[in-house]
Amino acid sequence: METSHLIWTEEKRTELYRSGVLSVRDTVCRSPKGKTRTFTVIDSSDWVIVVPALQTEQGRQFLMVRQWRHGSRELSLEFPGGVIEPGESDEAGAARELAEETAYKAERLIKLGSMRPNPAIMSNQVHFYYGENLTSLPGQNLDEDEFVDVERISEEEVLAGMGRPPYVHALTAAALALYLTSPQVNRG
Numbered sequence: 058m059e060t061s062h063l064i065w066t067e068e069k070r071t072e073l074y075r076s077g078v079l080s081v082r083d084t085v086c087r088s089p090k091g092k093t094r095t096f097t098v099i100d101s102s103d104w105v106i107v108v109p110a111l112q113t114e115q116g117r118q119f120l121m122v123r124q125w126r127h128g129s130r131e132l133s134l135e136f137p138g139g140v141i142e143p144g145e146s147d148e149a150g151a152a153r154e155l156a157e158e159t160a161y162k163a164e165r166l167i168k169l170g171s172m173r174p175n176p177a178i179m180s181n182q183v184h185f186y187y188g189e190n191l192t193s194l195p196g197q198n199l200d201e202d203e204f205v206d207v208e209r210i211s212e213e214e215v216l217a218g219m220g221r222p223p224y225v226h227a228l229t230a231a232a233l234a235l236y237l238t239s240p241q242v243n244r245g
Contacts, residue, residue, distance in 0.1 A: 062089050073097075078140075101181045105150040106138035106228055108169070108236045109161060109188035111209065117244070118209040120159045120191070123223065125204065134208065134223040136232050138183075147171075147184035155188055157198045159207045163188030167242065169235035174228065185232045187242050 069085040079101040087093050109120040119136070126133045137158040141150035151166050169185040199205055218224045219233060236242055 064089060068093065097178065099179045101140075101179065102143075103141045103147065103150075103181050104138060104174075104183040104228075105141055105147050105154055105186065106136050106183060106232045107151045107155045107163070107166070107186045107188050108136050108232050109155055109159060109163060109191055110212075111191055113209075115211065117212040119212060119215055120161060121208050121210050121215070122158050123206045123208055126226075129225065131225070132223055133226050133229075134210070135226040135229040138228070141184075148186065151184070151186040151188070156194055157200075158203070158205055160194045160197045161188075161191045162194055164190030164192065167239070169232070169239050169242075172231055183228055183231075185235050187236055187239065189242075 065086040065088055067084050067086050071083045071085075072080055073083060074081040079099055082098050082100060083095050084098050085093055085095050111118045111120065121134050122137050123132055123134045125131075137155055139150075139154045139158070141147055142153075145153070148166055148168070152163065156162055165188070167187040167189070169187055171182050171184045173179065174181065174183055197205065197207070215224065215233065219230050224230075237244075
């Protein structure tokens, strides 16, 4: 399929703001018809999200983290995840974030896929993993500004609650969709 009639060409970038988490830039681009427009783009490191599951006598349970989210000003119950560190692979980031936030280690991490959180305005990707055969570690290793409770939630409860508080994180919904559709995940 020919797509060159859809491609814009970047002509100039101007950084507007930089913080420890992201930067914002204006990018001047030329349309396929030759007109120039300015767009604002958010640059951030790639992220990782892990769907960690435990088989228990009560059935499959997810390890989830409850934490305060400053953007929405509310508590969110979500799968563990975070920023991939410079030089770190997405799989190593998944293993690290799982261990830091939940105090569990996955014997096996299965990549479920990667997505762009909002490609209209963001340049980064989020990588999704499924963690199986979990073993507990001595304790969480949270960052100084992280306050996280770990909870075991049944798969049924997560499925029934997605899209309503406290299951409001869109990337958790994306992770759940990939988990449900992955042929690599044994949900038996």
